[in-house]
Amino acid sequence: MKKLITICLLWLVSAQTFALPKVEFTAVNLADHKRIVVFIKDTQSLTGIAAQINQESSGQLLAAIANSDASTKFGDTQIFYGIAPFTQVSVIGQGDEPLTQASLQALGGYAIASIPANLQEQAAIVTDALNTKVETPEAWLALGAALRDYHFDKYKTPSARTLPSDLLIQSNDINAAKAKYDKDLKHMAEGIYLARDLASEPGKTMYPESFVSQVKKAFKGVKNIDIDVLKVRDMRKRNMGALLGVGQGSVHDPRLLVISYVGAGKKAPIALVGKGITFDTGGISLKQNKGMWAMKSDMAGAAAVAGTLLAVAKRGEQINLVGVMPLAENMPSGDAIRPGDVLTTMQGTTIEIISTDAEGRLILADAVRYAQKEFKPSLLLNIATLTGSAVRALSDEYAAVVTRDWQLTEQMMAIGKSSGENVWPLPLHPNHFDQIKSDIADIKNSGAGNPGASIGAAVVATFIDKDLPWVHLDIAGVDWLDADIAIAPKGSQGWGVRFMDQLVRESLKSDE
Structure with a gap:
């Protein structure tokens, strides 16, 4: 009987594995993506894709930023809804210092935390305005997003569990970002997921x-x-x-x-x-x-x-x-x-x-x-x-x-x-x-x-x-x-x- 109980417990502990979020590196099509995360270093003006979002919303994004507590402080997050034609625009401060590997990961975490769980659509994270000298910053940001997206809910009823997110991360060098994440940083995320899984088990x-x-x-x-x-x-x-x-x-x-x-x-x-x-x-x-x-x-x-x-x-x-x-x-x-x-x-x-x-x-x-x-x-x-x-x-x-x-x-x-x-x-x-x-x-x-x-x-x-x-x-x-x-x-x-x-x-x- 003791052996049977042991076998059953071994099966239970390995019965569920926790999937990383789906990550795609490509250009952002504003016509297709209505939930978007942008990083800012100035509350008075926007550049790149963030400026395009402001233009397509007839200036609503900058107006919303001006009428809120949004700041460029690192990690400061403001979520705006109903900035037509967008469903949600998350604005996150990236601070004044050049972003490091560690701070890029943190920004990725802040980004995914601003996106609703169990979203039935792909969310887009815009990276063209990042202030960094790190190579393939999009991949490091994706690592941080993956780490924040972790959930240990195998003991909850299926309806209460959280599904992995689906992310598009804008990249100016799609092949390099994809290679860095898929061949390197994704494996680090898998290792951290394994460590968390082990330590979370009863x-x-x-x-x-x-x-x-x-x-x-x-x-x-x-x-x-x-x-x-x-x-x-x-x-x-x-x-x-x-x-x-x-x-x-x-x-x-x-x-x-x-x-x-x-x-x-x-x-x-x-x-x-x-x-x-x-x-x-x-x-x-x-x-x-x-x-x-x-x-x-x-x-x-x-x-x-x-x-x-x-x-x-x-x-x-x-x-x-x-x-x-x-x-x-x-x-x-x-x-x-x-x-x-x-x-x-x-x-x-x-x-x-x-x-x-x-x-x-x-x-x-x-x-x-x-x-x-x-x-x-x-x-x-x-x-x-x-x-x-x-x-x-x-x-x-x-x-x-x-x-x-x-x-x-x-x-x-x-x-x-x-x-x-x-x-x-x-x-x-x-x-x-x-x-x-x-x-x-x-x-x-x-x-x-x-x-x-x-x-x-x-x-x-x-x-x-x-x-x-x-x-x-x-x-x-x-x-x-x-x-x-x-x-x-x-x-x-x-x-x-x-x-x-x-x-x-x-x-x-x-x-x-």
Whole structure:
């Protein structure tokens, strides 16, 4: 019976895939399109197609702008109806600064947010007046529109679900824009959709085995991919006591999912390691009920790693990339680990458990050691919804970044700015390692004092070779938002896919 239930749940979790909006790049025919989005940099005069709209409406558009609160402030949106012969004209400010990849994505999100859902017609987005030096800006704008168009409503009745939008994006270079989107940025959107899908699933249907199943389905037919799944017996052979310990309180056994993409021969890969706690009750150190439902997304780091691998592999980058995703459900039970227990890791380092709710660093300990031993990476990045401390320090504006050298930190901050997923540094001080010394084991999983995010990073750092470039991302404040933002509806953000994808792009540039 248990096997039958598992099979049914695996079918349910993979029964629906979420389609991206339909995107077409071509010229806008004002006779055919009556719902149009334009971007302005001046409220007094219009240029290009926006000027044509004003002319065809006998000056109604400029008059409407003058009689409204419309401004050129970035993202400011005014929607005008009944400007004959147009049904709807959305006017969005593009700001005073030249538009970057990140701001173009945001404008795409604002554009699609101004268009009614389940529209039974194609809406047109006009891009001829964009102030930018970015190549194929229409494609980046389309990416932002796709990201905002995401909906997780598979558990709603069919009549309450939202259909993917149908967009025409005006382009002066149709072939270049189409190639950039279809062969590159569309795959990034698919990776982010995958990450959001995984993190949005209820804990009942998203557990280690079903996570593996859904990811395998997403990678079916993708070239140069190898997928390996370590089960309990494999972990025992490798003495992965930390990962096994966290998962032993659940009826769902832990897994270690490893995805390798080979696009550059025998060159050392970049390793991405993502925390995959499919549901976090806190274990014996039980969390309060308030907000515990959101712990279904405590595997957002692993989900982002899977999404990044999908994006990079589908566009066929000439790089080697490996994703390591330790997966476990942290539950209280008669078999669960207790505060005061000691776990032995793959590295041989022993960890005293102070709190079973500081479990993410435990599964990362075995995962980062495995990644180093098996793949000998040139750089290792781990990403996790690790600490409330990072949320209190940085809110939902930044993810926390910790490295061992400032130059690498600066590189990560630049990558964050380019990608649109910003990071801010937190320290890693020798005292943080003193705080995790244990009286009965090598280290403990939680230290005294307030720098919780740095303490979590110090635990992970204990398992990272000191000469290996290492980046620690704590995304606890940014992975799940309670309100819409430009490029995402509220809920799971798929945070980290854009950041790690940009890391890959920058690595390829440095190799040229």
